[in-house]
Amino acid sequence: MSILRRLAVTLVLLPLLAVSSWAQDYRVRAGDVLQIEVLEDATLNRTAIVLPDGQISLPLAGSVRAAGRSLAEVQADLAGRLAPNFASAPTVYVTLSALAERVPSAPATPRLSDIYVLGAATTPGKVEVKPGATLLQALAQAGGVTPFAAKKRIQLRRVDKSGVEKVYKFDLDAIERGEAGGGATRLMSGDVIVIPQRKLFE
Incomplete structure (x- = not known):
């Protein structure tokens, strides 16, 4: 591979690597929307909103705590809960579909x-x-x-x-x-x- 081609590939991959690193560090919050995919059973694929109590719900897995955890942790928890329903461990992907609307933390100044x-x-x-x-x-x-x-x-x-x-x-x-x-x-x-x-x- 030529130097120019290697440079072009690097420039394309850098943003993707940055996003991937951010996704690994991100902690799910109430109101976030998660995309769940189960390769072995497409009927389980869905979009789930994180409820105010921090839970999401998935058939065969029940309620799962998502708030405060990384996407990888939620993914691993879902895979573990679904495992008894499959002959072999299912392949589960959890991605962030949308961020919850962030409310400013500073209290509004009361009008005089x-x-x-x-x-x-x-x-x-x-x-x-x-x-x-x-x-x-x-x-x-x-x-x-x-x-x-x-x-x-x-x-x-x-x-x-x-x-x-x-x-x-x-x-x-x-x-x-x-x-x-x-x-x-x-x-x-x-x-x-x-x-x-x-x-x-x-």
């Missing part, structure tokens, strides 16, 4: 809700809170109220889907003393908390 605090707050303005945050938590993020706040007349203003504004009133003094509820009211994005100024003799 925009709440607006007006009036006698230490830091009025837009406050970004986590979904499910309460009235008291939003006030805390705004730095609380100033000494001039009319704590008995706190308002929560909310516009519903039809565009109608509803006003809810809270007595922050009573909430802080534990004599009234309302502090655990869950906020929605777009809510406006109004903290009026105290009147002269309030």
Whole structure:
């Protein structure tokens, strides 16, 4: 064989060898699709998806654990289970037909809700809170109220889907003393908390 022909054959075989090496090292995962071939009995040939519990199923072999094993290990296990049904050890091939869809492992960052605090707050303005945050938590993020706040007349203003504004009133003094509820009211994005100024003799 000429040098050029040997070089051409080598270039063709290198990708195949790389794929073969990768296949040997690959560990099967739930959701992968395996192609199973039994040379001695074509009726056993099939495509099998690895179930969430890591198992695949094949007639005469039953359920076989595939997840976490190499293709060669799954192949050997199937051949061993099928052997009693044949006069001689069957020839079994297991190849990877499709990879399971990989889900990103990083958790999604929860979307924050925009709440607006007006009036006698230490830091009025837009406050970004986590979904499910309460009235008291939003006030805390705004730095609380100033000494001039009319704590008995706190308002929560909310516009519903039809565009109608509803006003809810809270007595922050009573909430802080534990004599009234309302502090655990869950906020929605777009809510406006109004903290009026105290009147002269309030």
